[in-house]
Amino acid sequence: MSDVQTIEIMQGILARHAKQEGPLLPILHSVQAEYGFIPVDVVQIIADHLNITRAEVHGVISFYHDFRDAPAGKHIIKICRAEACQSVGANALSDRALEKLGVEWGGTTANSSVTIEAVYCLGLCACGPAAMVDGKVVGRVDGAKLDKLLAEAGA
């Protein structure tokens, strides 16, 4: 069962979205901003609040790439795998990153410092290959720049 603190936090979040039409996505974004992931405890609270089933909430969480059910690493690095970036070497860059980190897409390094994710287009198609580190965009990424980003993230 959810503890008192969780209930309090969730009441705050749900109140913030009370006036929105179709508020489930904004609620989930807020929950993830609060916890870094969607804790299993909050699913029932959201379901009760919106008068939908727990399965429906779970179905939405699992449908979207953005929502995670476990904490990510300290830094989230996303590398664009879309065609425009591929045309200027994104595949080699992805291989290099995965190899250096020793993980697969979506994986987190053993020291929990970096989670690496594939992203399909950051809209930086004319200055690729592109990446995003904790929400900050980076363009014209080459091997050296990538190594620097990984090192700064503590990988």
Added chain:
Amino acid sequence: MKIYIPLDSAAKAVGADDVADAILLEANTRGLDIEVIRNGTRGMIWLEPLVEIETESGRVGYGIVDVADVPALLDGKLESLGVVEDLDWMKGQTRLTFQRCGITDPLSLTDYEAHGGLTGLRNAIAMTPAGIVEEVTNSGLRGRGGAGFPTGIKWNTVLGAQADQKYIVCNADEGDSGTFADRMIMEGDPFTLIEGMIIAGLAVEATQGYVYLRSEYPDAIDIMEKAVVLARAAGILGADVLGSGRAFDMEIRVGAGAYVCGEETSLLNSLEGKRGVVRAKPPLPALEGFLGKPTVVNNVISLATVPVVMEKGAAHYADFGLGRSKGTMPIQIAGNVKFGGLYETAFGLPLGDLIDKIAGGTLSGRPVKAVQVGGPLGAYMPRSKFDTPFAYEEFDGQGGLIGHAGVVVFDDSTDMLGMARFAMEFCAVESCGKCTPCRIGAVRGVETIDRIGKGDTDAIELLEDLCETMKDGSLCALGGFTPFPVMSALQNFPDDFATKKEAAE
């Protein structure tokens, strides 16, 4: 002294923030009186960060500016590109939708109005809803999101529908590789999108709007949210739009990383807080859209173009273009090109001119092998089709589509079998799962292409058959259009599929 440094994501991604900081610091040390304005981008992404200094003869540009160049820049010793407006890239364009982008401070309403903003809305307020719809219909504006459906006809359906509540939904979930016009206009001139949505609201008698904006664009989300707050404070949004007595308000809604939500019915489900699975049509969203109410779903560029249509008139807009492709199109040149960026021009320019002249060929200096137009679901065009004019029907006639008008260039080192495989893989990852041809077809597509890669020629026929099934049997464009890149790669670059076989043997 006024110095302009873009705040556009593409400029930031290559160091614009650092350059802005360095200029402020250096100016402070020197005791210089300067004003730094963060403008949108001009669209010359290959020159970013592009710094402009206001002079008597116009805004003089410097690019690519690095932090180390800042002292020389302020000394007046850095080599300039000349007046930005006079550069070939800028002079060759017809900028209607992007008339202000790169020129103004995106969040300054004063700037916006000084450069023609709100004129279209004021004209619309003086007209009847039917009159606005007629004007937009006469402009020939078609959906800039890909399908090319006439905007005025869609609006007319919503206007004719009877309901207590109607909605305007802006599809800002453009997730197609090679397309960044939506992002650029939202970051560089957000009020034009807001103005377009209000005009749409007045036209169909809708009082609430949503921008469904993809989470991959955090900077665009930030700017749009700020712009909405500013517009509301200025009385442009709200219960009494510019004192007209009519109401329109809007909200920025953030997606959650699902490509398929760029499809309008998936988007509506997502907006309602459901899984972003497609809905079967009919009913059309124009009649039963968001929460079952009549809804206009338009792409960002379509809506952002409405203000200029209402400002300058339908005839002015319709005067540009080719055949049934009227007006201008913001073409996004990307990938392996020397000069990548956004180039707005009237429809009809031959594809080859775009690639060889405007884009300057490949960045790698190797020959162009293929050009993918219209995003991940667009066809790969070989050089033999470079005389195709850039317009809806003309591209369709060549087995392609212009989609969002994203153009991605590949050099001769590209393995087209690999690109075909990627298209299927992408469809498998992003399929919403509702219809079988897309959900299962894409997975089998990857396997079949792998078989071809290993030298199994029988699998080519199977792939063709599978593509036929996906094209005819899928509910939406994701499954239905994935065959475009796959089949065009196979048909136009058969060697890439055959050499694999020989190598395997």
